Amino acid sequence: MKNNKNGNAALVAVLIMIILIGIGAIVMMLGGRNDIKDTDDNPQEKKNNVVTTTTTAATAPVPETPKEVDLYLKQSPDFKKTDIKGLTSQATLLADLDDDVIYAGSNMDLRIYPASLTKVLTVLVACENAKSYDDTYTFKPEDLAPLEEENASMAGFKPGEKVTIMDLLYGAVLPSGADACVGLENAIAGSKDKFMELMNKRIQELGLKNTHFTNTTGLHDEKHYTTLADMAVIMKVANHNVTCRKVLNTMKYTTAQTQQNPTGIDLQCTVLGRVSGFFIDKNGNGSNDDSISITGGKTGYTNEAGFAMATFAKDTDNGHTYCCIISKSSTAATCGSETVAMFEKYVPGSKAKVPGTADAAAPATTTAAAAAKPAA
Template identity: 45%
Template sequence: MLRLKKNEKGGAAVVAVMIIIMIVAIGSAIMVVTGRGSINEAKAVPAIADESSQEESQPDSQADPEPAPEKTEPETLMSYPKQALDYEDISIKELTTKYGILIDADSNTILAGKNYEKKIYPASLTKVMTLIVAVENIDDFDAKYKFTSDDIDPLIEENASRAGFEAGESVTYEDLLYSAILVSGADGTAGLANAIAGSEDKFVEMMNDKAKELGLTGTHFENASGLHNKNHYSTCQDIAVIMEYAMHNDECMKILTATEYTTAKTKQHEDGIKLTSIVASRFNGYYIEGGGDLLGGKTGFTDESGYSLVSIAEKDGVNYVCVTVKSEDEWKAVEDNIAIYEKYLPSEDDSGAPSDSSESASSDE
């Protein structure tokens, strides 16, 4: 009996040990099935960044943003004229021009206009810009340029207007300037372009650069003479601004208002070439009814541009510029200018009201 009791106690211990082993085995099996093992604290628990370091690394959303730099328009030598308080649309029964503008050049205001911001082909009105660029880049007006057949022959083939210079002839820069304006000589513009820039292409670049300096947005040049090119264009308003700028240059103004000029003597022209202003000859016999003097200007014509004219007038000490494009003929261009002056120049009573006169100057021819 005593031995039996000892065996019973030993069996119970064995059973207890087996139960413990089974529990451990079952737990291990459960951990294997669920994919869980021992916890690696460093990997399982993410480190929390220090709040103070976070604040330093993040931009302050509450701070006022720096103001954007102000956009400033590039400064230009000229500004487009503004419409006067008493501005009027050009409306004259006898008028033939399709485009026109009249500006007070002293106050830079538009007194009257008709399609003046529309694209036009400027023809030889181009030569006003040619004059400006040339004058501003000539140091010695007595310096000379020698023409070659390469200068003259293409102009003859194109039937371009010429002063009459010949291949081999040495001509002063001043003679070239007067020939380009007074008789609209393409030989004069060719000589100026080659003498100043080395080629017409480079000179035209200077013309386009000058247009940008003046602040013009509706003008682009392809040549120095005004021969037709679809990419050679302007507007009446831009032509008026170009002329207004030229009037501030004494040399330009002297040439634009000259009635005649004789070039220096050369071997080819022993007496020089007498140049008579086309504008002056066409103004001859005309006057502005109601007061005012026609001082000068520049004519233009191509088949595409029609007959055009930019003129300068003075009344009561004030200077004015008028531009007309696509008139019926060369004489109508003059009459269109005069009709616009007569109707829209300030009246003599200084009231600022336009003149009552609306008749064309055709009867004055």
């Protein structure tokens, strides 16, 4: 009987241990399932991860597309037809992007060749469709050869170079690099044709009825056109995209170091070259101490388009952002001086006396045209 008691006790102990182990296993399994659900199966967690990644990369989420009725900027009750002595630009426009009004302009609905103003939309579409700005594209020799043959403006990327989308964005805007545009086409959409589908779809979404683009660079094509009224909408939407706005308002940038460019590429905004030496004299006292200044933008040039430029200016007095777009100016110098004259004469509250700035600017028509590269 004693031996049986001991045996029974041992058996009970074993059974208790088995039960405890079983309970522990069940607890671990349940705990493990909860852990898996939280990280892999919870849609909200995944969504948050995507938002976090996008927010980190782009600083802020891409804004919602405004309704078509709100996209077009309306003429101000005080709208004035551009009247500047010696003006060479074929079409002009000055708008307030905060109040959505146009204060001055001429030939705003005339179809023009935009040249590299095209790249504002290229960069906007890239920003809106990029999955991560850290994604890269590796350049092939066949990407660059055709651009070199056309003497297109280039950022300086080389065959075999792996470049991030962020560096491609700056490369497309600051030096007006056609090579960067090709990189964006392939990195974002896989090909030029597929990227052009995205661009022209965006044109339709924005309600731009007088715009059609056939390429991302602005190299001349008779079927590649827009108007200043449509370009103003593109500039407005670009200004509302945080990353796009930052790129367009950067004057200097250095790309990441690579084997092909060991120190990176120092990029400088082409707008600087055209407005160098100018300032906006809003109060008319002749000194460079006013509240408004040009912060960035995009230049353009082809033989057919002439010299074009779309610029942003910020007024720290009222916090407003203004946009000036001019097309087919006769030289790079007049392009800069006429842009400044538009800001000085037509920004609300300006007391500047605008002389014949186009006459006063350095002419050098032949020199400027010869030095400029297509679609710059």
